[in-house]
Amino acid sequence: MTKIKGFLKPCLIAAAIAAVIAGVVGGITDGVTGAWAAPAGVALAALGFAGSAAAVALAETFDLRLTLPMALITYSIKLALVLTILSIVKTAVPDALLPFAYGVVGGAVAWLATQVVWAYKAKIPYIELDQSS
Template sequence: MMRARLRHLPVPLMVSAVLLVIVAAVGWALDGGAGAAGGAAGVALVAVSYVLSSLALAWADSVSPRLVLTVGLVTYMLKFGLLGAAVFAVAATGWAGLRMTAIGIIVGTVAWVVAQVWWTAKAKIPYVEIEPK
């Protein structure tokens, strides 16, 4: 049952994997190894956070659809709180890969959302329950 709730994940994950390589290459060209690591880390952070959010929401929906809003809001607050704390902690170190980390986070978020919207628009999602034959 969880698998059916997570069938949207492969497309954004593939887009994120390709984007991770591209952003790491751009980071390498602009800021060397630190830029490559920062860019890759930014895209990876976004992908991991969306996967964890999807898992939490799928679990909530499997337990009770009434939990989805609460779990979604708590997950959202935790995700942005932890992501913000991590970015501020890294920024305090003066690490050279910080710029590419920020770029990776921004580009990764936009790419994930676009990929998920594309998947949703193309998915064959019935509006009513279809009885198995």
């Protein structure tokens, strides 16, 4: 679980910044509806990525071989949840669908870009280091 803490903080900060920007842009382009829907989409993306990272890290504490199945399971669940929530938004508040969807995409781009930069800068060993030495 401590391995995910390295990139989690910068990614959540980037998502918060993206949510503020999305709120401003959404407010300018779509008024009050865009001002809340776009940041809500960013929040959904950030929660999905953070939840996936936590689930994979938890699976790793049991057995390293469980990380790929857990990643695939969480990806499937996350995709189904996002599509369900988009359908609910489309039904409940049709005007909010486009800014919400743009928020999800913007949040995903912000999160992934931050994670890529973190991984590029991180000192990650390519081999398993013996901790007993």
